[in-house]
Amino acid sequence: MGMVGGGIGAFIGAVHRMAAVLDGQIELVCGAFSSNPEKSKASGAELYLPEDRVYGSFEEMIQKEKELPEGERMDFVSIVTPNHLHVPPAKMALENGFSVICDKPLAYNLKEAKELKEIVDKSGLTFALTHNYTGYPMVKEGRDMIKSGKLGKIRKVVVEYPQGWLSTLQENSDNKQASWRVDPKKAGISSAMGDIGTHAENLAEFMTGLKISELCADLTAFGEGRQLDTDGNILLRFDNGARGVLHASQISAGEENNLKIFVYGEKGGLEWHQMEPNSLIVRMLDLPMQVYRTGADRAYLGKSAMAHTRIPAGHPEGYLEAFANIYRNFAMTLRARMEGKEPDPQYLDFPTVDDGIRGMAFIENAVASSKSDEKWYKFTI
Template identity: 50%
Template sequence: MDKVRLGLIGGGPEAFIGQVHRYAAFMDNQYQLVCGVFSRDQQKNHEAGEQLLDNSSRAYSSIHELIEKESALPEAQRVEVIAIVTPNISHFEFASAAIQAGIHVFCEKPATFTLAQSRQLQQQLEQSPVLFGLAHTYIGYPLVQEARQRVIAGELGDIKKVVVEYSQDWLAAKLNNQDSKQGSWRLDPNMAGVSCCVGDIGVHAANLAEFICDMPITRILADLASVEDNRQLDDDAAILVRFKNNARGVLIASQISVGEENNLSIRVYGSKAGLHWQQQQPNSLRIMPGDQPAQEIRTGFDYLSDEAKRFTRTPAGHPEGYIEAFANLYSAFADAVKRARTHSVKHSNANGVPGITEALAGMQFIESSVKSSQSGNQWLALDTFDPGSNK
């Protein structure tokens, strides 16, 4: 198989999310890891190169050295995609440099440190054939795709109400995680940006709601808090939302809800029916018609939409989860990169993978949530971005 040549920025062997990206990229045998900048600590960077690369000399000291030396290689050997899995502060610098060098980018969310930087990336991409993918993992689940298709088909009728929740407990003080490596940078405004909880998980919840409902959030009223003492950024959020059709919504995001693991769930209520999906039980989708018994939709059956089938890997009754969902995005991005080798494509044509449109929407959601909360919980209007523009 002609694999896509991948470079990793950040995500050395000890990094949780870096390991997840590697698992996802390698699952379908579509990528070969050829180079990287795995750590700012050059000893750790060298050790990671020895462990992860066939040629450890391609473990570079910086993104700039990577671009310079990879660009000097024959086209058939040089890196094609870089995956950015560093703290938020460096996303824009690395993505911008890669785009300028003509290298495709797959980036952790949020895409940038500020909305202004996301707009700069958009301008760069408009002038470039480079593809840009964003790691909104949860739309990679088959039944999230199915939920969206049932909304689009009108099975729920007019959307009236959306309740989306993403609750965790790993930043609760009683769990003694405040000083962990993962927690420390996410709670540091110089590394994470204006928000911890909303920027880390609230933006996932917003993206999931916009994707399934096939329409953007247009207004929000946010109440963010640092529930635990001595934190500069939020660890808990409650946000009222309005969608393009004026549907009402509630978004809950929390990293201090003791007892919660990774509780991402969504309920969508229309004029004809409702639906319910939970990330911790991802192979089931509950459809709730107003005049019939509720139905449980399961993965692996022929009655599912083509979109859900495309992201389904195993027969019914064989559970699929987070890594598989992530791998679905990586594989879809690889297909787009391979197509771009021989065809002219635009940045918004990344085979359904979230991209710069979702990056803009996400950064605006984060910054507006903070602004709404700090201004006394005022309603704020958002620019509308078409959530389907990256098909």
């Protein structure tokens, strides 16, 4: 793996590196860790990389790695930069024969995202997007329950992602994570919806298998001087007729990363909380509430949940393991394709460029709806 971004002081870069190496399938061999060459070199030294495999720019990294013999050069690129710097390295990597795994959202805007999809499709290479919450075993168990019809036709979906970390003007301090997320030049047209609302949208569509068809959004930029939304409330309509509510906020004071989802069908419902990820609550009509628990020894769980669980019940798996499931699946898929084999369908279970397109469309439709006088805004891509 070669990495773009994720240098000294970057939160998400460290998360990607930990997730990538968890299953022993991936090795970090090179990187362009900062747009500042000196900082990139310093970051590479901290990671014990050879000096000649630490680059001052992603352009230099891709070009020089391409010149190395097969078996020595990197096999793929991991992109962990702010939103506005996702597409340029992804585009160059794909055009030079390297597969890509990229942090979300996919791009700076929908136009960029569509252009990137064309490049991915033309290249025939493997592309993954780290909507990491889809990696949780109990999220996959819930998805499979819904797909099998256990809950009946889905009628209602409620998904929430409240955080409180931007309740104060963190961007005015030395908080790099806050400063770029509220900057339209780097984050795009949205902060809350772009950063965490897309996770909620992706989780709702991933678990239910439904697509948002219309929405009615109310977005607000709480915080003096802020231009981008830090809070949003959205009514949803899905393509099967189901109704939904999506709430994402960075100013819900006291909240941590409290992503949760409730799905209700004709026969029953389920509930999952990211802050208690090893449990899936299932409620069926005329039956007591059940709590499904993750664990590699849980014979009652489905094939997908079991395939994405590493340890026995009672040993909690969390955020890093879910993130690692995406990296592992990507790696196993890439390995199979490099060997000229068909990937195991279980390892194809990771978000793709198409999920990224829907995420970018969600952001733009939500912002447009919030500005519109129309109650319902047709979801378009």
